[in-house]
Amino acid sequence: MAIGIGLLGLGTVGSGVAAILASPQGRHPLVGELVLERVAVRDLQRPRPLSLPPERLTTDPEAVIDDPKVDIVVEVMGGLEPARSLILRAIAAGKPVVTANKAVIARYGQEIAAAAAQQGVYVLIEAAVGGGIPIIEPIKQSLGGNRIRRVSGIINGTTNYILSRMADEGAAYGEVLADAQRLGYAEADPAADVQGGDAADKIAILAGLAYGGPVARAGIATEGIDRLDARDVAYAAQLGFVVKLLAVAERMEDEAHDGPAGGVELDVRVHPTLLPKHHPLAGVHGVNNAILVEGDPVGQVMFFGPGAGAGPTASAVVADILNIAGIRQVGGPQAGLDPLLAASSWRHCTLVDGSLSRHRNYVRLRTRDEAGVIGRIGTCFGAAEVSIQSIVQLDASAGEAEIVVITHEVREDRFREALTAIEALEGVESVAACLRTL
Numbered sequence: 001m002a003i004g005i006g007l008l009g010l011g012t013v014g015s016g017v018a019a020i021l022a023s024p025q026g027r028h029p030l031v032g033e034l035v036l037e038r039v040a041v042r043d044l045q046r047p048r049p050l051s052l053p054p055e056r057l058t059t060d061p062e063a064v065i066d067d068p069k070v071d072i073v074v075e076v077m078g079g080l081e082p083a084r085s086l087i088l089r090a091i092a093a094g095k096p097v098v099t100a101n102k103a104v105i106a107r108y109g110q111e112i113a114a115a116a117a118q119q120g121v122y123v124l125i126e127a128a129v130g131g132g133i134p135i136i137e138p139i140k141q142s143l144g145g146n147r148i149r150r151v152s153g154i155i156n157g158t159t160n161y162i163l164s165r166m167a168d169e170g171a172a173y174g175e176v177l178a179d180a181q182r183l184g185y186a187e188a189d190p191a192a193d194v195q196g197g198d199a200a201d202k203i204a205i206l207a208g209l210a211y212g213g214p215v216a217r218a219g220i221a222t223e224g225i226d227r228l229d230a231r232d233v234a235y236a237a238q239l240g241f242v243v244k245l246l247a248v249a250e251r252m253e254d255e256a257h258d259g260p261a262g263g264v265e266l267d268v269r270v271h272p273t274l275l276p277k278h279h280p281l282a283g284v285h286g287v288n289n290a291i292l293v294e295g296d297p298v299g300q301v302m303f304f305g306p307g308a309g310a311g312p313t314a315s316a317v318v319a320d321i322l323n324i325a326g327i328r329q330v331g332g333p334q335a336g337l338d339p340l341l342a343a344s345s346w347r348h349c350t351l352v353d354g355s356l357s358r359h360r361n362y363v364r365l366r367t368r369d370e371a372g373v374i375g376r377i378g379t380c381f382g383a384a385e386v387s388i389q390s391i392v393q394l395d396a397s398a399g400e401a402e403i404v405v406i407t408h409e410v411r412e413d414r415f416r417e418a419l420t421a422i423e424a425l426e427g428v429e430s431v432a433a434c435l436r437t438l
């Protein structure tokens with residue numbers, strides 16, 4: 001039985017999806033049932049890698065949704081609007097939706113989920129996080145029997161590609177970013193990648209699924225790689241660390257708040273992080289992503305693979321289409337939506353005050369190269385009850401020095417108190433960089 005697909009967008013991801021649908025040979029037989037009925041684009045004149053009959057292309061996305069031959073709507077146009085309204089329109093028309101749009105899901109996921117539940121249609125989002133890595137369905141379904149303690153990962157391909165090439169080849173930031181754009185990894189506005197917003201969207205989605213309730217996207221502390229100094233990447237390497245843009249969603253230890261009737265407090269954040277070279281995420285290079293899920297009783301499970309690009313992302317989109325097509329083949333969700341596949345919320349999640357979160361830190365200080373400076377810095381850390389793991393002078397010239405401190409795990413407010421005192425010290429010129437450390 002043919003199943004009509006309406007594609008909103010024929011860019012990097014849309015073209016990848018169209019390419020899979022155009023060559024079903026050797027794939028699951030259901031792929032051969034999928035017919036690309038209509039495709040919405042912005043510019044009809046733009047050359048496309050795949051030739052489609054011109055009457056299938058339109059600049060009117062609503063016409064795609066409303067077309068009676070379209071059974072499943074696939075939103076791969078990006079941006080917040082009109083993407084959000086189009087997803088809601090498809091749901092209102094009783095059509096299931098597949099989307100790769102993490103920006104929309106991270107902000108309007110609740111609204112979309114409520115509309116989908118009311119209409120009894122699925123909205124599937126495997127491609128929204130981790131590109132080709134199956135992570136959404138495993139978190140929703142395969143790990144459902146666990147209490148999740150932490151989800152952490154490298155979930156932006158563009159920044160991992162940039163950091164890898166800067167570390168391996170000493171390549172210039174701007175040049176590598178341009179390559180990432182050419183290769184189809186970056187967002188339409190790459191600020192979302194390099195400023196950490198894309199990773200924040202994705203960790204909001206993962207946290208919502210892992211902990212059972214929506215997470216306020218606006219409350220996620222976010223720092224990107226755009227202000228990262230190559231000097232810190234080099235110093236980190238000298239000290240046995242690799243710098244990665246990490247996204248973390250961690251359950252606070254207070255289990256009194258943890259239960260179906262209550263809520264859970266989470267520390268959710270995105271920032272460049274020093275990882276010890278032996279850490280499982282330290283060896284993830286290039287456009288690859290990896291997500292480490294830690295739960296009880298499973299322990300640690302790591303998901304690894306290509307995090308962006310046409311083929312990998314299309315693989316995830318088509319997996320969702322097939323899930324829906326399979327359900328259609330047996331007559332649709334007759335007795336209501338499967339709560340695991342539909343990922344219904346069951347708990348209230350709140351974000352912890354960032355000043356109470358605990359972590360190790362890397363600090364680079366610019367100081368005068370004179371006796372007593374290191375001692376005074378150590379005293380300030382001690383007074384704020386910040387324990388130092390190592391303190392080294394890494395560069396000194398013309399009477400100036402650079403001192404790098406790695407702290408033991410400490411509460412953020414105590415660490416900030418120490419930094420304020422250090423900045424005011426005689427002989428300290430500036431706190432030049434400050435990064436989290438695992």
Ligand code: NAP
Pocket residue numbers: 008009010011012013014040041042043044046059060061075076077078079082100101102103127128131184185186187188307308309310313
């Ligand atoms: P893209 O290459 O910029 O493609 C966007 C497509 O949507 C283009 O075909 C564009 O038409 C069309 N479009 C945009 N606005 C439209 C409008 N108002 N009406 C009709 N058509 C419109 O973007 P992409 O990289 O494929 O990304 C698409 C989505 O997938 C985004 O949400 C992105 O975050 C997500 N995603 C991307 C990747 C990746 O590796 N690229 C991975 C995972 C998820 P024209 O071609 O005529 O301009």
Ligand code: HSE
Pocket residue numbers: 128129130131155156157158159185186187193198307308309
């Ligand atoms: N721009 C995103 C990235 C695409 O680089 O990870 C995949 O979501």
